[in-house]
Amino acid sequence: AKQFEVGSDIPGLPFRTKKSWAGNIEIPDTATVKNGSLNFWLWGKDAHEPGDDIIFWMNGGPGCSSLIGMAGETGPFIFGPDGPKPNPYSWTTAATMVYVSQPVGVSFTTGINNNTNEAQISEQLALWLWKFFYHFVELFDKNVYIVGESYMGRYAAWQFDAFHKNPAGDTPRMLKGGMLISPAFSDFTVQLDTATYDFAKKNQKVLNFTNQDLASVKNESDTCNLTNFIHDHLTYPPMGRLPTPDDQCYTFDTYMETAQEKNPNFNMYNIKQPKTDSDPNTQLVKFFNRTDVQDYIHAPRQHFELCKKVFNDDNQDSSEPPDRTPSFAHSNFARMIERSRKFIIMNGMQDGLVLTAGTELALQNLTWGGAQGFNLPPVFPMCDMEGNVRAYATDNERGLRFMVAPNAGHMVPADEPSLVLNVVLSMLGR
Numbered sequence: 001a002k003q004f005e006v007g008s009d010i011p012g013l014p015f016r017t018k019k020s021w022a023g024n025i026e027i028p029d030t031a032t033v034k035n036g037s038l039n040f041w042l043w044g045k046d047a048h049e050p051g052d053d054i055i056f057w058m059n060g061g062p063g064c065s066s067l068i069g070m071a072g073e074t075g076p077f078i079f080g081p082d083g084p085k086p087n088p089y090s091w092t093t094a095a096t097m098v099y100v101s102q103p104v105g106v107s108f109t110t111g112i113n114n115n116t117n118e119a120q121i122s123e124q125l126a127l128w129l130w131k132f133f134y135h136f137v138e139l140f141d142k143n144v145y146i147v148g149e150s151y152m153g154r155y156a157a158w159q160f161d162a163f164h165k166n167p168a169g170d171t172p173r174m175l176k177g178g179m180l181i182s183p184a185f186s187d188f189t190v191q192l193d194t195a196t197y198d199f200a201k202k203n204q205k206v207l208n209f210t211n212q213d214l215a216s217v218k219n220e221s222d223t224c225n226l227t228n229f230i231h232d233h234l235t236y237p238p239m240g241r242l243p244t245p246d247d248q249c250y251t252f253d254t255y256m257e258t259a260q261e262k263n264p265n266f267n268m269y270n271i272k273q274p275k276t277d278s279d280p281n282t283q284l285v286k287f288f289n290r291t292d293v294q295d296y297i298h299a300p301r302q303h304f305e306l307c308k309k310v311f312n313d314d315n316q317d318s319s320e321p322p323d324r325t326p327s328f329a330h331s332n333f334a335r336m337i338e339r340s341r342k343f344i345i346m347n348g349m350q351d352g353l354v355l356t357a358g359t360e361l362a363l364q365n366l367t368w369g370g371a372q373g374f375n376l377p378p379v380f381p382m383c384d385m386e387g388n389v390r391a392y393a394t395d396n397e398r399g400l401r402f403m404v405a406p407n408a409g410h411m412v413p414a415d416e417p418s419l420v421l422n423v424v425l426s427m428l429g430r
């Protein structure tokens with residue numbers, strides 16, 4: 001692994017870091033990727049003893065770089081409004097962290113990509129993982145956890161499936177569980193449109209919606225009989241399989257377009273935090289576009305973008321949602337949970353993109369471990385590292401917990417860093 005070593009004096013950072021490892025590792029050719037490689041940045045656990053746990057973090061998109069999650073949320077340094085700073089809540093205090101940018105097409109990856117679905121890109125990740133452990137053989141016997149955000153809700157279930165079909169040595173035995181933050185894992189009508197009107201109504205003042213604006217959202221929702229869908233069908237325990245909602249309306253799109261029109265600085269990732277001129281992501285992009293930084297972290301010299309197209313047909317993923325593939329009774333999403341020692345799903349209530357009530361509805365429609373949904377709602381208090389209640393969770397039911405953070409948006413680790421680090425420690429059994 002010596003060729004991947006990264007020093008402590010990273011250009012553009014006004015402080016030293018500890019040693020890390022970064023670069024590109026090739027993927028064996030598949031039917032849809034040729035001459036491919038994925039980019040990674042590995043940080044060891046902050047302790048004299050390396051520990052037994054390794055977390056592979058991946059962002060969603062589809063097509064977003066995992067360096068966003070590292071340098072914006074969970075890594076040893078993060079970019080804030082005032083520039084980069086050491087992160088006191090770095091996940092490296094809990095485990096060895098590997099930030100993997102995938103699939104081919106994401107910034108700093110290489111290769112010719114003709115991917116159209118999740119099965120293809122997950123097979124490529126499983127093959128890449130074999131190569132990764134070849135270079136980092138000392139990590140081969142660790143407990144592996146898969147963690148990610150947003151569109152990782154689609155990726156993750158297929159990844160777990162691929163790791164079992166194309167195991168990197170003992171990866172299935174090593175794979176202990178994971179966490180999905182603000183995950184889009186279900187049909188968009190179920191997870192977004194059914195929850196849109198209630199969300200807009202509750203947040204009318206924050207969204208700067210007039211009564212007429214709200215009425216336009218309700219009219220679209222009423223047309224497809226979605227306005228009372230959550231009220232009628234979100235119960236604990238669930239009443240049975242959800243009826244299929246009418247998908248011919250554009251309730252979520254109407255809300256989103258109205259919000260963007262009424263608020264020039266509308267931030268769909270956290271509706272209570274308007275966009276500002278000092279957007280940390282702007283600084284992050286400039287940082288990773290520095291050629292001295294690219295050379296220092298062994299990245300290919302490329303124009304770095306937060307997100308890029310990774311699927312053919314204008315970035316359209318042809319896969320069906322994993323909570324109903326191949327069937328509701330035996331889905332990929334359920335198998336991922338059932339193969340885990342512990343799995344956590346987390347949502348922020350200020351997220352204007354992946355709406356919390358829609359996630360709850362989709363989970364109550366999910367069958368795993370021989371039963372459907374949770375018996376009790378998320379009412380158990382969850383504390384941050386300092387002992388303050390910052391979220392509420394379901395009980396651990398058949399290996400799964402669902403957590404809701406009232407003051408967080410889409411990027412829960414950025415909004416509630418102390419809480420999420422504590423949740424990570426609980427996931428690891430500590």
